[in-house]
Amino acid sequence: MPWVSITILIPLVASVALLLLPGAERRTARAVALIASLLTLASSIVVLVLFDRQLAALQQVDHLDWIPAAGMSWDVGVDGISIWLVMLTTVIFLLGTIAACQHLPEQRGPAFLGLIMLAQAGLLGLFTAGDLVLFYVFWEFMLIPFALLIWNWGGSDRRGAGMIFVVYTMVGSLLMLVAILATGILAMDATGQLSFLIRDLQGVAFGEATATVLLAGFLLAFAIKIPLWPFHGWLPRAYSQAPIVVTILLAAVMSKAGVYGLLRVGLPVFPEGVGNLIIPVAILALVGILYGSLLAWRAPTMRLLVGYSSLAHLGFIVLGIIVIDRMAAQGAVLQMINHGIVVAAAFAVVMLIARGTGTEDMDRLGGLAKGAPRLAVAFLFITMAALALPGSNAFVGEFFILGGVFQQYAWMAVIAMLGVVYAAVYMLRIYQSTMNGPVRGVRDDGRAAEMRGRDAIILVPLILMMLWIAVWPGSLVDYTTASTDAAVAPAQIAEARPVEQIGVTR
Amino acid sequence: MNAGAALTLYVMGAVTVLVFLLAVTPLRGRWRRLPEIVGLAGVAATAGIAVAQWGERQVAFAGEIQIDRFSLLMTWIVMIAAAASILLAWGEPAAAGRRPEFTGLVLAAATGMMLTVMSGNLIILFIGIELLSVSLYILCAIEVTREGSLESGIKYLITGSIGTAILIYGFSLLYGVTGTTSLAGIAERLGTVDGLLDEPLLVAAIALIVVALGFKASAVPFHMWTPDVYQGAPTPVTALMSTGTKAAAMGAFLLLFTGATQQAAGDWRGLIGALAVATMVVGNVGALLQDNVKRMLAWSSVAQAGYLLIGVAVGTLAGAESLIYYLFAYVAMTLASFAIVILREREVEDGDRLVAFTGYGRARPWAGVVMTLALLSLAGFPPLAGFVGKFLLFGSAVDADMAWLAIVGAVASAVSVVYYLRVVITMWAPQPDGAAEPRRLQVPASVATVAVAGAVAVVGLAIWAQPLLDLCAGAARALIIP
Numbered sequence: 001m002p003w004v005s006i007t008i009l010i011p012l013v014a015s016v017a018l019l020l021l022p023g024a025e026r027r028t029a030r031a032v033a034l035i036a037s038l039l040t041l042a043s044s045i046v047v048l049v050l051f052d053r054q055l056a057a058l059q060q061v062d063h064l065d066w067i068p069a070a071g072m073s074w075d076v077g078v079d080g081i082s083i084w085l086v087m088l089t090t091v092i093f094l095l096g097t098i099a100a101c102q103h104l105p106e107q108r109g110p111a112f113l114g115l116i117m118l119a120q121a122g123l124l125g126l127f128t129a130g131d132l133v134l135f136y137v138f139w140e141f142m143l144i145p146f147a148l149l150i151w152n153w154g155g156s157d158r159r160g161a162g163m164i165f166v167v168y169t170m171v172g173s174l175l176m177l178v179a180i181l182a183t184g185i186l187a188m189d190a191t192g193q194l195s196f197l198i199r200d201l202q203g204v205a206f207g208e209a210t211a212t213v214l215l216a217g218f219l220l221a222f223a224i225k226i227p228l229w230p231f232h233g234w235l236p237r238a239y240s241q242a243p244i245v246v247t248i249l250l251a252a253v254m255s256k257a258g259v260y261g262l263l264r265v266g267l268p269v270f271p272e273g274v275g276n277l278i279i280p281v282a283i284l285a286l287v288g289i290l291y292g293s294l295l296a297w298r299a300p301t302m303r304l305l306v307g308y309s310s311l312a313h314l315g316f317i318v319l320g321i322i323v324i325d326r327m328a329a330q331g332a333v334l335q336m337i338n339h340g341i342v343v344a345a346a347f348a349v350v351m352l353i354a355r356g357t358g359t360e361d362m363d364r365l366g367g368l369a370k371g372a373p374r375l376a377v378a379f380l381f382i383t384m385a386a387l388a389l390p391g392s393n394a395f396v397g398e399f400f401i402l403g404g405v406f407q408q409y410a411w412m413a414v415i416a417m418l419g420v421v422y423a424a425v426y427m428l429r430i431y432q433s434t435m436n437g438p439v440r441g442v443r444d445d446g447r448a449a450e451m452r453g454r455d456a457i458i459l460v461p462l463i464l465m466m467l468w469i470a471v472w473p474g475s476l477v478d479y480t481t482a483s484t485d486a487a488v489a490p491a492q493i494a495e496a497r498p499v500e501q502i503g504v505t506r
Numbered sequence: 507m508n509a510g511a512a513l514t515l516y517v518m519g520a521v522t523v524l525v526f527l528l529a530v531t532p533l534r535g536r537w538r539r540l541p542e543i544v545g546l547a548g549v550a551a552t553a554g555i556a557v558a559q560w561g562e563r564q565v566a567f568a569g570e571i572q573i574d575r576f577s578l579l580m581t582w583i584v585m586i587a588a589a590a591s592i593l594l595a596w597g598e599p600a601a602a603g604r605r606p607e608f609t610g611l612v613l614a615a616a617t618g619m620m621l622t623v624m625s626g627n628l629i630i631l632f633i634g635i636e637l638l639s640v641s642l643y644i645l646c647a648i649e650v651t652r653e654g655s656l657e658s659g660i661k662y663l664i665t666g667s668i669g670t671a672i673l674i675y676g677f678s679l680l681y682g683v684t685g686t687t688s689l690a691g692i693a694e695r696l697g698t699v700d701g702l703l704d705e706p707l708l709v710a711a712i713a714l715i716v717v718a719l720g721f722k723a724s725a726v727p728f729h730m731w732t733p734d735v736y737q738g739a740p741t742p743v744t745a746l747m748s749t750g751t752k753a754a755a756m757g758a759f760l761l762l763f764t765g766a767t768q769q770a771a772g773d774w775r776g777l778i779g780a781l782a783v784a785t786m787v788v789g790n791v792g793a794l795l796q797d798n799v800k801r802m803l804a805w806s807s808v809a810q811a812g813y814l815l816i817g818v819a820v821g822t823l824a825g826a827e828s829l830i831y832y833l834f835a836y837v838a839m840t841l842a843s844f845a846i847v848i849l850r851e852r853e854v855e856d857g858d859r860l861v862a863f864t865g866y867g868r869a870r871p872w873a874g875v876v877m878t879l880a881l882l883s884l885a886g887f888p889p890l891a892g893f894v895g896k897f898l899l900f901g902s903a904v905d906a907d908m909a910w911l912a913i914v915g916a917v918a919s920a921v922s923v924v925y926y927l928r929v930v931i932t933m934w935a936p937q938p939d940g941a942a943e944p945r946r947l948q949v950p951a952s953v954a955t956v957a958v959a960g961a962v963a964v965v966g967l968a969i970w971a972q973p974l975l976d977l978c979a980g981a982a983r984a985l986i987i988p
Binding site: 069162174 | 882886887888893897900917919920969975979
């Protein structure tokens with residue numbers, strides 16, 4: 001059975017069904033969305049079970065010619081880098097769908113759920129695409145549902161926020177399209193056959209100059225999507241104007257698209273070009289870490305704080321990938337998952353507080369721990385994970401990244417370390433100002449914000465996953481090692497790194 | 507010599523005359539729609555013959571008319587545009603009482619378009635372009651009681667005549683250089699006669715022809731007439747102009763450049779490339795500022811002409827193939843979007859203004875979906891036909907070492923997202939508080955057919971692109987195989 005394709009098609013079919021439902025059919029819509037999300041999760045679990053950890057290459061590949069004359073094909077599969085991102089997508093979207101069903105917008109609820117399903121299909125396709133054109137198709141494809149979700153159900157400035165989000169992304173991605181075309185056509189000169197399959201392109205030697213230019217074309221698109229400083233202009237507006245469920249999905253899953261592309265496409269296809277871009281990209285990532293941390297420290301609302309912290313954390317991940325070190329790349333892959341889980345949980349807490357108190361403004365809140373002790377405990381746990389306290393899941397990932405970076409460029413690790421310090425500052429700030437201190441801005445000690453059973457359905461699984469990764473990171477890394485090593489090895493070889501650092505023998 | 511090969515032209519000519527005869531016959535009651543039905547039947551018959559004739563080249567009238575894969579595929583595009591135009595005008599209240607002439611003129615214009623793409627000779631090509639232009643001058647002004655329509659007609663007449671004058675000037679120079687008006691003959695002379703390619707007159711001829719065809723295809727800087735004419739003309743006519751005329755002009759470009767003067771490609775590749783760049787940039791920027799959907803679509807059609815010109819500028823078979831594919835995609839998405847504009851125009855006064863579309867998607871979801879698909883495809887979002895077309899066109903540019911065309915095209919497409927999505931957002935936005943429910947009429951089946959068919963094609967041509975691409979490849983080969 002083509003399980004990977006099925007995993008993509010379930011949410012796609014469900015989204016069409018949901019978009020066709022009349023606005024009044026809210027019960028049916030909830031049922032369809034929940035069942036579809038569960039089925040998608042089940043299907044992705046099948047993919048996980050069938051996964052062979054020893055293989056570095058794309059596996060469980062479903063290949064179907066689309067436009068052979070243009071070298072386009074439907075080609076999806078999973079490898080060690082994408083398998084956990086697929087799982088992250090299906091899990092977070094299931095939780096997001098539950099949250100959306102609990103508070104379905106008054107206006108056109110079925111369409112809201114339908115667009116969420118459409119976004120899920122797009123992201124799953126992106127994480128599994130084995131063909132560059134298909135990668136691009138899904139890259140663009142997911143933009144539409146997210147933009148429509150912001151436009152139709154967002155805050156007061158939703159139009160501007162959505163438009164900026166779309167235009168930023170399009171500028172980068174259309175140049176990526178040109179880079180994809182150039183890659184395919186230049187590869188055709190070498191191989192005599194037009195193909196956009198990533199596995200075919202990996203073997204092509206483009207030469208240093210060409211590879212640098214092509215990689216730069218891809219990098220712009222990735223940098224905007226990640227976002228890497230200074231391409232983050234869309235982030236604060238989109239994150240703060242989107243409905244909070246959509247913000248969760250954007251921050252937890254969509255933000256991984258760029259870093260995934262860098263590791264899955266950028267490094268393996270253009271290894272000769274990576275060397276020239278290590279320092280510039282690393283500097284941008286470092287600035288992003290510091291800048292994001294500072295903004296998070298001074299952010300007025302909880303949502304912006306978590307949003308900017310996300311900018312800093314993604315800087316870490318980019319750093320882990322671009323220094324082309326096995327350990328750092330391993331950490332980056334792990335941290336993609338960690339960040340997805342932690343940021344989803346953090347935004348979920350923001351959602352609960354905002355619902356209970358009617359504000360996201362930190363200056364107007366305080367002392368919620370008194371009336372909402374269970375929420376406070378959960379939030380404390382999430383805070384600890386977000387600031388990567390030793391023993392938390394994020395600690396493992398950041399440790400890997402910093403260790404690997406230190407080995408290659410010690411000064412980068414020193415600067416990045418500041419980000420870890422800052423993380424403690426801003427995360428403790430959000431925790432303290434909302435949970436501790438005198439009770440402010442709420443009636444009844446803030447009991448309305450307390451975590452109830454229905455909220456626990458969303459938060460508890462996330463916390464359990466954090467615990468699981470904290471205790472047993474090996475269970476994830478086992479799957480990712482082979483593919484990650486293979487992804488960075490060509491660039492390491494091109495950079496003439498010491499042989500003992502390279503995990504793959506030619 | 508095989509005069510029967512030109513059967514499609516005879517059919518179209520006969521049907522045109524028949525419809526004009528019906529126009530002067532008083533028709534009542536159930537016979538009222540006879541001209542349209544006869545017209546549609548003629549179009550369908552022509553399309554059918556075109557399918558039956560598919561194959562190796564046949565010539566008629568000593569090679570002046572060429573029936574080959576290229577002209578037949580282009581005929582298909584023209585027939586789609588003509589049929590859609592007749593359907594879109596079906597029961598149009600504004601054209602009441604003038605319907606028979608309307609159908610006749612659409613058929614005459616379509617015949618001109620066919621003649622253009624079938625021509626094997628400069629003279630025939632010129633006649634074809636004139637036939638389509640003159641018919642369209644009248645069509646633009648057919649709503650004689652509306653000032654906008656008359657203004658549109660007169661503007662088109664004046665600018666169109668200048669284009670015609672330049673075209674005939676360019677043709678005469680080309681004849682002067684090569685000593686023949688036959689397209690095949692020109693190609694042969696340029697390939698065999700020494701020193702002909704260095705002839706300065708040839709460059710002048712090419713420049714003049716580029717300018718003239720630029721007028722017809724509304725390429726920048728010869729696009730000034732487009733927004734006014736498109737906005738003022740009755741919308742079914744605008745739909746015909748932006749699809750059929752564009753296709754015919756692009757067909758002429760391909761015949762004259764990729765085909766006849768292929769040997770002189772060095773002279774025109776840069777020129778047409780520059781034209782494409784200017785057209786993409788100006789068209790997209792111009793469209794940004796519009797708050798009238800019809801006018802926005804006019805500017806967008808300028809921008810789209812820029813993308814299409816990439817396929818000419820590269821001068822390769824891959825370019826021609828991509829261009830023909832993109833023409834199909836472009837016709838589908840343009841007709842779908844104009845159909846929705848027509849729907850709205852019939853419901854409210856000034857229905858082509860952007861504000862008139864506020865909340866229209868919520869009031870009429872299927873129309874919202876059609877318009878959204880059409881506009882997203884125009885913007886080049888995957889996996890729609892517009893994306894596949896742009897992908898192929900940009901690919902042909904990169905392949906021909908003209909990657910700069912692809913880069914400009916990509917940036918221009920990013921700009922275009924703003925104005926296409928503005929319409930989409932407006933359509934799905936809620937009605938402002940206190941506004942009356944949007945007025946809704948019963949949807950005319952003919953308009954709905956065009957809209958839905960266009961939307962289906964936008965999706966279908968992308969997913970099953972390969973069969974059409976095979977046809978396009980055959981058509982492109984027919985351009986240069988003698």
